[in-house]
Amino acid sequence: MCAAAAAAGAGGTRSYNFKIVLLGEGCVGKTSLVLRYVEDKFNDRHITTLQASFLTKRINLSGKRVNLAIWDTAGQERFHALGPIYYRESHGAVLVYDITDEDSFQKVKNWVRELRRMLGNDICLVIAGNKIDMEKERHVSLEEAEAYAQEVGAFHFQTSAKQNKGVEELFIELTRRMLDNAVTNDQQRINSLTRGGNTRNLQIIDDQANLPSQKSSCCSA
Amino acid sequence: MSSNSAWTGARLHINESELMCRTGCGYYGNPAWDGHCSKCYKEMVQKTQQRKTVFDPTQKIRNKVSRSVSDVSELTSTATSMMSRKFDRFEEKRRQQLDKRTKAVKSIFRKSQSKDVNKVEHPKPNRQLSIESQCVGQEFNDFLKTLSKDVQVRVSKQINMFVDKMLRCVEFQSVDESGEQVHDFYNTMNEMVSMQSAYHDLTQEQVDKINELTERYVTTRLYKALISAVNAVNEEKDLAIQNRIRSLAWVSSQHLECGVKDSCEEVRETLDLVITELIEMNSRRVPSDKLKCLVSSSHHVLNLLKQSRGGSPASADDFLPALIYCVLQASPPLLHSNIAYITNFAQQSSLQSGEAGYFFTNLCCAVAFIEKMTAESLGLTADEFERYMSGVALPPNALDGGVWLCEGMRIMQQNLKTLDDLQSRMDRLLTESDALMKEMDDVQENVSKEVAGVIERTPLTIRPRKADIDEEVPASELLPPPLTPQVCDLA
Numbered sequence: 001m002c003a004a005a006a007a008a009g010a011g012g013t014r015s016y017n018f019k020i021v022l023l024g025e026g027c028v029g030k031t032s033l034v035l036r037y038v039e040d041k042f043n044d045r046h047i048t049t050l051q052a053s054f055l056t057k058r059i060n061l062s063g064k065r066v067n068l069a070i071w072d073t074a075g076q077e078r079f080h081a082l083g084p085i086y087y088r089e090s091h092g093a094v095l096v097y098d099i100t101d102e103d104s105f106q107k108v109k110n111w112v113r114e115l116r117r118m119l120g121n122d123i124c125l126v127i128a129g130n131k132i133d134m135e136k137e138r139h140v141s142l143e144e145a146e147a148y149a150q151e152v153g154a155f156h157f158q159t160s161a162k163q164n165k166g167v168e169e170l171f172i173e174l175t176r177r178m179l180d181n182a183v184t185n186d187q188q189r190i191n192s193l194t195r196g197g198n199t200r201n202l203q204i205i206d207d208q209a210n211l212p213s214q215k216s217s218c219c220s221a
Numbered sequence: 222m223s224s225n226s227a228w229t230g231a232r233l234h235i236n237e238s239e240l241m242c243r244t245g246c247g248y249y250g251n252p253a254w255d256g257h258c259s260k261c262y263k264e265m266v267q268k269t270q271q272r273k274t275v276f277d278p279t280q281k282i283r284n285k286v287s288r289s290v291s292d293v294s295e296l297t298s299t300a301t302s303m304m305s306r307k308f309d310r311f312e313e314k315r316r317q318q319l320d321k322r323t324k325a326v327k328s329i330f331r332k333s334q335s336k337d338v339n340k341v342e343h344p345k346p347n348r349q350l351s352i353e354s355q356c357v358g359q360e361f362n363d364f365l366k367t368l369s370k371d372v373q374v375r376v377s378k379q380i381n382m383f384v385d386k387m388l389r390c391v392e393f394q395s396v397d398e399s400g401e402q403v404h405d406f407y408n409t410m411n412e413m414v415s416m417q418s419a420y421h422d423l424t425q426e427q428v429d430k431i432n433e434l435t436e437r438y439v440t441t442r443l444y445k446a447l448i449s450a451v452n453a454v455n456e457e458k459d460l461a462i463q464n465r466i467r468s469l470a471w472v473s474s475q476h477l478e479c480g481v482k483d484s485c486e487e488v489r490e491t492l493d494l495v496i497t498e499l500i501e502m503n504s505r506r507v508p509s510d511k512l513k514c515l516v517s518s519s520h521h522v523l524n525l526l527k528q529s530r531g532g533s534p535a536s537a538d539d540f541l542p543a544l545i546y547c548v549l550q551a552s553p554p555l556l557h558s559n560i561a562y563i564t565n566f567a568q569q570s571s572l573q574s575g576e577a578g579y580f581f582t583n584l585c586c587a588v589a590f591i592e593k594m595t596a597e598s599l600g601l602t603a604d605e606f607e608r609y610m611s612g613v614a615l616p617p618n619a620l621d622g623g624v625w626l627c628e629g630m631r632i633m634q635q636n637l638k639t640l641d642d643l644q645s646r647m648d649r650l651l652t653e654s655d656a657l658m659k660e661m662d663d664v665q666e667n668v669s670k671e672v673a674g675v676i677e678r679t680p681l682t683i684r685p686r687k688a689d690i691d692e693e694v695p696a697s698e699l700l701p702p703p704l705t706p707q708v709c710d711l712a
Contacts, residue, residue, distance in 0.1 A: 017574050022537075031536035051523045053537040054579040069574050071582075072537035076478075078598035079541060082586040089573055 015065035024096035026075035029130040032161035092124040100137040124177040125154035391446040400565030458557040479542030495521040496551040508567035512577040519580040
């Protein structure tokens with residue numbers, strides 16, 4: 001993980017590069033969500049970009065420069081098996097479900113289980129209940145979703161790509177968590193390096209060196 | 222750092238016997254080698270590897286080849302190692318012949334012809350640099366000249382050392398090992414250039430350029446050795462996917478629900494562009510060039526979707542099925558080899574992030590999907606799928622779309638269109654040339670008329686020559702005044 005968030009430039013100012021995968025069933029609004037965030041657009045007619053499958057966004061968070069690369073994934077069931085190829089080496093995942101569709105929430109649960117199994121706690125998870133503008137047709141209760149998110153150590157956000165609610169907050173929170181992760185990882189790496197330095201100071205005493213006839217030798221051969 | 226003080230008190234007790242090799246051969250062992258000495262460890266690893274790969278003949282050969290590296294590195298030319306090296310050489314020759322044969326077979330199937338050119342230019346890679354290598358070397362040198370002398374010397378020294386080292390050993394080791402070495406080298410170069418003080422005054426663009434050119438130079442110089450190793454390893458997979466794609470030729474865009482309207486002419490043209498780029502990928506030598514082909518073909522795929530559906534930007538839900546469809550239509554040569562080559566020898570940073578990385582991942586997904594495609598994933602019953610695969614039956618709508626049956630018709634139509642275009646251009650050319658001809662005639666006529674007029678107005682009369690040449694002639698009023706020396710006022 002540290003390698004991907006590598007230092008850029010020799011001047012000491014570093015920028016973090018994070019990869020985020022978007023997971024969720026087809027038609028839950030993954031694409032609208034990310035387009036809303038990156039382009040601040042919802043209506044089809046205003047969109048200039050040709051594609052919404054790979055988008056990048058540059059942000060500044062607490063004085064750190066962060067480049068987000070957002071990878072959309074195909075949500076259809078038959079592509080489910082390809083998931084590992086997509087989320088390999090990613091720092092964060094946005095799991096999107098449609099609050100009017102119970103099945104899509106089940107799908108999110110499947111993804112969470114799989115991600116935790118494959119990547120452990122290295123990956124930051126955010127669950128997004130999209131389409132809150134259609135509150136009347138809600139089928140997934142907010143309490144249930146939030147309880148579940150807490151249980152698996154993920155953040156839960158209610159979003160509406162159409163009304164631009166909760167989208168910015170979701171990505172900011174995710175980025176904050178990924179930054180924390182990256183900083184802790186760096187710290188650990190530095191710690192292990194300094195500890196490595198200490199082991200180099202380990203004194204090696206040859207038992208037989210005390211005997212007069214034998215000369216001291218290094219055992220690192 | 223707080224734990225520093227604890228170390229001074231700690232004593233580790235190790236017996237002499239624990240330092241010795243576990244097999245008891247009398248040499249010192251190393252914990253990193255499981256307590257064995259280097260020699261015993263090597264033997265042990267070889268034994269376990271042999272056991273693992275006994276079922277896979279290609280693996281076995283590879284191991285034998287890689288073992289010869291260790292023989293060479295030992296530099297102990299005992300009789301036994303001589304024997305084994307001879308044997309290895311024999312094995313290698315066999316492998317190369319095998320390689321050549323399959324290449325010949327593949328070249329029959331191959332769609333692009335540009336690749337064969339490369340082979341001809343590379344008769345003796347070690348003796349003389351190929352034209353491509355020379356070009357890349359020249360480019361690198363030109364760029365380095367813009368940098369300081371110090372950087373110039375260091376960078377070129379590092380790279381030359383690495384290339385020489387690789388040229389010596391690349392043929393004897395597995396692709397993974399070469400890939401690891403190449404990646405390590407990229408990393409050391411990158412660290413060296415961006416961390417060390419000697420390079421502090423380089424801009425980020427220059428650093429990027431150095432990294433890019435490093436990849437370009439290294440892979441071009443080592444191309445032949447690397448690609449033949451990759452091809453040899455992936456040969457079976459390449460053939461398998463090729464056959465798989467062929468037997469899936471009946472899959473239409475409706476099966477994949479990718480919404481590509483391939484009956485539309487405009488869409489067909491874009492599809493041709495996608496296919497061209499996908500096939501072109503194989504003929505490039507540098508991983509980043511291959512990726513560029515992939516990116517441009519992916520952009521064409523997105524274009525394709527826009528033409529087919531219009532409106533909203535394509536998401537991955539649309540993109541991946543469309544890419545799968547295009548790969549099925551294109552049947553790019555040596556697909557697995559190319560993927561392995563890119564994975565092993567491209568700069569890791571370009572694969573992990575960025576557009577190229579995303580599209581490359583999608584290509585890998587498409588290949589994985591094609592390999593594992595079942596009746597279920599296409600929404601068919603197992604029986605239907607089986608019948609289509611074996612060629613007993615055709616999908617009901619195969620004839621409506623008529624995509625692949627009417628390929629000839631389509632090409633004919635395209636050719637007719639091209640001919641029409643040529644005809645109209647020809648017509649235009651003819652009318653334009655007529656006009657030009659007329660204009661030239663006019664000009665000639667006008668000129669001769671004018672000349673005649675002038676001659677009429679001023680008849681040529683030859684006057685007797687005057688004795689004094691220097692005398693002013695009043696008739697030369699129209700001429701410019703004679704040049705007079707310019708007087709400079711130096712004071």
